[in-house]
Amino acid sequence: MFLKIQSLTIILAACGFTFFGPCLSALKAQDAGGVQFKPYGWVQVDAAYDTTRTDYGDLMFMIRPEYSIGAGKKELNVSARGTRFGINIIAPESNGRKATGRIEGDFCDDMSPNKYSMRLRLAYVDIAMGGGWSLRFGQDWDTYVNFHPSTVDASILAYMGHTYGRHPQARLTKETRFGEQTTLTAKIALQHGRNGSDLDGDGQPDENASATPNVHGSLVLKTRLLSSRQSIFTISGAYGREKLGENAAHPGIYRSRFLHGGMQLPLSERFEILGEGWVGENVDNYLGGVAQGINAVDGKEISARGGWLQGVWSPVKAIKTGVGFGVDDPDDADLSGDARTFNGRLFANIFYYLTDKVSLGFEYSRTRTDYAVTRDMHNSRVHFGVMYIF
16 A cells, blocks of 8 residues: 555665665655555565586676686575665646656675665656657666566576666657557657776776667567457667777777567466567677677677577466576677677576465576686586565
8 A cells, every 4th residue: 555655754664775865854845745655575585506616606697707806616605685665656637648657676796795785766756748759768678678587596597698788868658558368568768778897997988988878679469369468569679889098909989789588478367478588789789799799909899699489377266387408609709808699597496375475486407607718617506585565
């Protein structure tokens, strides 16, 4: 249920969110205007055992090369960093427009063991203009992100085929309805990629130096086909630029291009297949290319391709199982040195819902990270997680 601002203040204070105090004080005057706040989130605890050391432990993105510190050693990680807090903000309609907003954070900013620094995930305002048109300003998921694989590991196949990101942006959306069961949504956004790489060492992020925003576009078709559950089909693209200054071996403008397609298809009430495929160059900012975007040694963008596929089955209400894989494959011709030439993962999991709010998850995965010079690395992971959703 929606909470009054006074109740929200007590909850946030109890959670340690004292930095919200001044904002809440300023908003109290608007309580009579009907502004509503709806908190949400979950408490999450994970335990993951790996036969080979990975980055970054409880969140697995890739396997460390054999020459890195601690490589090849078994490891157990236990953490609660996946815990998440969010607030939906809803204001009454005014001048024929309705404004909503969201603020969300988790504790995955610092990957040090059991060191939980809070980070901002989402912070945006959305303005519904009527006629299916809306504007969104702030940090939100990239336009091509519509669904995720079902995994216990909160990395959700990043750098292993599942590209995603949350970035500051200005987005225009138009939703068109075709009957009661079908909608086509078009989205276009100007966004900042927040790529912090500084390959020329001039103290300025290379994307900032280009002084141009990324451009994202997406078409999303939602309909019902083989069951009463909704099917989703997407096609998206993105373009951006980075600039390396005179300090670089190969100064100049480097492009980032990205083409992405996805599908979530329920084949029955209890079984669905979902997945994505993509191709692009300089896509490290979208968690592609195994975290490699520009080859500064040879002066070229690194091309890559990848994707993931999963089947999800719920035999009964309290159980959900899944089997899938993901791959991220950079173009070897664009790499130099001991670069990562491949990153892939096979996984199977099961979730058991003790209650509507509490779930237990168990996942086994087999991961491979290939290197251009040193030997390829392999890892087996057993991951157990508990989540309490509120």
